[in-house]
Amino acid sequence: MELNPNKIEFLISAVAKEQYPETNLPEIAMAGRSNVGKSSFINAICGRKNIARISSKPGKTVTLNFYNADNQFVFVDVPGYGYAKQSKKEREKWASMIENYFIHREMLHACVQIIDLRHPPTNDDVLMYDFLKQLDIPTIVVATKSDKLPKSKLQKHVSIIKKELELEPEDVIIPFSSTEKYNVDKVLDAIEERI
Template sequence: MKQIQKAEIVMSAVSQKQYPKDQLPEIAVAGRSNVGKSSFINSLLSRKGLARTSSKPGKTRTINFFLIDEKFYLVDVPGYGYAKVSKQERNKWGQMMDEYFTQRESLQLTVLLVDARHDPSELDIQMYEFLKHYGLPVLVVATKCDKIKPSKRPRHLKAVKEGLNLEPGDEVVLYSSEKLDGRNEVWKYVNDHL
């Protein structure tokens, strides 16, 4: 189990000009607004309220940089697919995400969160294809696996792989923020990319 000594949010950015300048490696976390991104980040880092969880999905409207042990950044990008924002706001997010993913040289890996209980949505598929199009390494993490009976998990795992049309070499990790299932596998993957 990885022990994190220090984790702090150092900035919330809306454009490249505001990103950290220190060239430390970055691991991005992307996913739908209601996939449990904040819970994933908090459980991965063994912190309670570092990434703010909310009963209202779609709260993250900036790209948030968390500095981990002064060695790398965990980068929380805005969740996609939340309907209660204007089209203009969605377009702005789209440009912000586009700029980050296509131009950020420090980005080493994107952890794409999908809900293990459901087939990947159209937006999950688009996000995966977008990352693959730009040749970015991806780890798919299927969250909320504690809500699925252990005997049914292999079927859900298969549905995620097939739904995303996962490329050879890409992995899916079943993850539970509650029970910490999958935490060690995610850390192994992250460490391999740092």
């Protein structure tokens, strides 16, 4: 699958299902903890520098952001999880918004879960993966920041993530770098298989 960078457009920021766009396109959600590089990932996949705004403050995205990817599918950027400075009330509001989207959205075909390849998955990463599996949502684990590791250590770190998440056989894990655009094609192929 190839995307035309000129045909990527931001659709809407939504907090409730009444606001979700009706495009009839398959949706691919994107989840990851705050500050793991979701915006950089979207920009790299879409071949655009700033389609997704990169914030220096973690926990900044508090809405579901919908992007039309060349009329082939819709990327849905889910607010980052595990941001400690959010109040309990904000975290509860976040959880119910996320649950409503993942549980009730019929257009949702798969989720890209972004995890930092340099470190073992956090408890929040494991909880998120388990949540997706409870709902039977196909998951593509993108292990980002691969450019920060020597190539010889990539497989070792991939194995750690697989083991910690107890990755199911039908799910894939792809080492990725937004900076070097490493494995963009593999991620797009994995998305294509699921839509």
